[in-house]
Amino acid sequence: MSKKNTGKIGVLLVNLGTPDTPETPDVRKYLREFLLDKRVIDINPVSRFFLINGIIAPFRAPKSAVVYKQLWTERGSPLLYHGIDLKEKLQASLGxxxxxAFGMRYQKPSIKSALEELREQSVDRIIVFPLFPQYASASTGSAHDKIMEIVKDWWIVPSINFISDFCNDPGFIESFAELGRKYLAKENYDHVLFSYHGLPERHILKGSDHGYCKLGTCCNSYNKRNKYCYRASCFETSRQLAAALNLSEDQYSVAFQSRLGKDPWLKPYSDEVLKTYPEKGIKKVLAFSPAFVADCLETTIEVGEEFKEMFLEAGGEKWQLVESLNSNDTWVEAVKQIVLQN
Structure with missing residues (x-):
């Protein structure tokens, strides 16, 4: 029996992924799926296979499992339960x-299961909303790639609209600014750091519009030629957030974290920059991670704890992480408005 056309619009929220548990075998499984993605480690497939399976996953998984155990809560992985909470609140708001539906690019709940959920609902069309504010081939591009890989086997493919970035969306900016103002109202911070997840420089250059990207002043403005440049998007988010927080140019910095391997990644590196602050008289720092809309290992542990320890050891006095947007009401409304605009 054919299903009745519901006239509904499907919304697919996508985030990166998380291990099923913080135990080493599950962390190893997650790392393998993640790092074997050709858009994440863009090298020769054979070299990538042996690098991941022979070196990175076996040796990194036990260390990462220790960190994931620090992150885990009674509800499990924050990235997962914040995503579920966002989905439920957005559903209630949209009506x-x-x-x-909510899916992860790696592990569970999978993008495939989320798409099947929407197909079961006989939605007229699908709005795909990867929860990555700044476009990158390794995140947004990979999610789009996976979705097209799945729906190509559907007999009927509905209209699909991809939201590729929202780095300067007013609702997104206000959601983070609102959280930051809460801390700025309580303390006089010497400086604000906007720390973004890093990427290899080659990823940026590969996506450059006919050589426009120079990994330099080309990111001083955000325009049609660098709209899909991750570096330019990060600087644009920072400019917009700084304006919303009434920060002058000398009151904030932009840096990049979480590099892997020996190849050059986007600079400056957050862990190196923060160590220079105390000698410059910067003793109190408010840190944002605006590449992440949900708290995870890179925000709570890396920026919130590891960077704090480095800063204090270098002579700093106070390091405060601004939590991510998670499923707070301002962010839910922002997501709703982005969906409605699309």
């Missing part, structure tokens, strides 16, 4: 004319 019966929409069906919201």
């Amino acid at each position: 019966d004319g929409y069906h919201v």
